[in-house]
Amino acid sequence: MESIIFSSAIAEDLAGYISRQDFSQLGLIMDSNTQVHCYPLISNKIPHHQQFAFEAGEVNKNLSTCSAIWQWMTDCGFDRKALIINLGGGVCGDMGGFCASTYKRGVRFINIPTTLLSQVDASVGGKLGIDFNGFKNHIGVFTEPLAVLISDEFLPSLPHNELRSGYAEVIKHGLIQNADYFSTLKSTDWENQDWKTIIEKSVSIKKSVVEKDPKEAGLRKILNFGHTIGHAFESFYLDSERHLLHGEAIAIGMVTEAYLSYRRMGLPQDDLDKITEMVLKIYGYFDFPNEDISQIIALCAQDKKNEGDVINFSLLKKTGFCEYNIHINLTEIEEAIAYYISLKN
Numbered sequence: 277m278e279s280i281i282f283s284s285a286i287a288e289d290l291a292g293y294i295s296r297q298d299f300s301q302l303g304l305i306m307d308s309n310t311q312v313h314c315y316p317l318i319s320n321k322i323p324h325h326q327q328f329a330f331e332a333g334e335v336n337k338n339l340s341t342c343s344a345i346w347q348w349m350t351d352c353g354f355d356r357k358a359l360i361i362n363l364g365g366g367v368c369g370d371m372g373g374f375c376a377s378t379y380k381r382g383v384r385f386i387n388i389p390t391t392l393l394s395q396v397d398a399s400v401g402g403k404l405g406i407d408f409n410g411f412k413n414h415i416g417v418f419t420e421p422l423a424v425l426i427s428d429e430f431l432p433s434l435p436h437n438e439l440r441s442g443y444a445e446v447i448k449h450g451l452i453q454n455a456d457y458f459s460t461l462k463s464t465d466w467e468n469q470d471w472k473t474i475i476e477k478s479v480s481i482k483k484s485v486v487e488k489d490p491k492e493a494g495l496r497k498i499l500n501f502g503h504t505i506g507h508a509f510e511s512f513y514l515d516s517e518r519h520l521l522h523g524e525a526i527a528i529g530m531v532t533e534a535y536l537s538y539r540r541m542g543l544p545q546d547d548l549d550k551i552t553e554m555v556l557k558i559y560g561y562f563d564f565p566n567e568d569i570s571q572i573i574a575l576c577a578q579d580k581k582n583e584g585d586v587i588n589f590s591l592l593k594k595t596g597f598c599e600y601n602i603h604i605n606l607t608e609i610e611e612a613i614a615y616y617i618s619l620k621n
């Protein structure tokens with residue numbers, strides 16, 4: 277497992293970490309936003325390095341950006357002892373890591389996640405990759421970074437909706453593994469958190485799950501709670517004016533999948549009500565036309581995690597306890613979406 281370093285002084289800790297490594301050249305990959313907001317926090321402490329910035333956004337997590345990154349590595353003359361630092365959100369970590377782990381059959385890389393989402397989720401577990409011809413994370417590898425350095429010093433510049441999006445994964449961690457954590461989150465004002473504590477707790481939950489099942493043969497699937505229906509909403513509205521950030525879509529997924537948990541797994545109604553109340557308070561109700569429902573349901577059936585015709589869900593038996601490989605049919609998904617719609621007022 278990669279070493280995860282929680283830092284309260286990122287520039288110094290990064291410099292210290294780098295000084296203990298043996299490398300030929302140092303390369304830093306970032307996006308156009310982290311170049312402006314995050315790079316200045318570390319730039320004067322890093323030893324001599326080459327840098328590459330790509331245009332921010334999921335649309336650029338593709339082969340043509342990879343091609344530009346590999347060309348830059350080639351132009352810089354990086355050999356197999358080069359060390360790459362990825363400074364950015366999940367897009368930068370997934371794509372920069374993918375490019376590093378494939379360049380000359382793999383050079384080492386360090387991830388410095390700068391969004392809440394990438395700190396609590398994408399930074400752990402070694403999944404790297406890019407989108408391909410409209411399929412999300414379609415091409416990729418499992419490779420662990422040499423280290424992940426996590427600091428909340430980057431969060432103040434993060435747009436509010438991006439912070440809120442990452443928080444959906446934090447809520448999910450409580451729901452699937454730790455009821456006390458969920459209760460604590462529910463009783464605090466989500467915007468005024470001690471982020472350092474939240475990040476450490478969430479990372480420890482994700483890490484403990486991934487360590488038991490690195491390649492998602494079983495248990496790791498519980499991290500997909502909220503993601504089957506959530507992904508369908510995310511994909512359906514991807515290029516529309518109703519565009520949802522990942523966590524905003526997962527918020528809808530957690531409510532609808534909590535309802536499925538109530539119907540199929542015996543999740544107590546009181547737990548369902550608490551989850552619904554919390555999610556709606558933070559994310560509001562997402563309004564969408566009834567005519568979209570059938571296509572959203574059809575997208576659930578296309579989820580990568582399915583095997584054959586069966587739609588596989590990870591559902592809650594109770595708050596803090598999640599089971600996986602639960603087979604759900606299209607009618608049940610429709611009922612879950614109807615439950616969500618019933619919350620509109």
Ligand SMILES: NC(=O)c1ccc[n+]([C@@H]2O[C@H](COP(=O)([O-])OP(=O)(O)OC[C@H]3O[C@@H](n4cnc5c(N)ncnc54)[C@H](O)[C@@H]3O)[C@@H](O)[C@H]2O)c1
Nearest residue numbers: 309313332365366367390391393394397398403430433434
């Ligand atoms: N590998 C995994 O296990 C894993 C897990 C979850 C998500 N992901 C991937 O992560 C991506 C989503 O990650 P994300 O939400 O971090 O997206 P992102 O990398 O696109 O970052 C979101 C936005 O915030 C900007 N930004 C980043 N840090 C900033 C900062 N500190 N201040 C100001 N702006 C900042 C970025 O430029 C971007 O515009 C998706 O591609 C998803 O597939 C991967």
Ligand SMILES: [Zn+2]
Nearest residue numbers: 397445522526
């Ligand atoms: Zn997610």
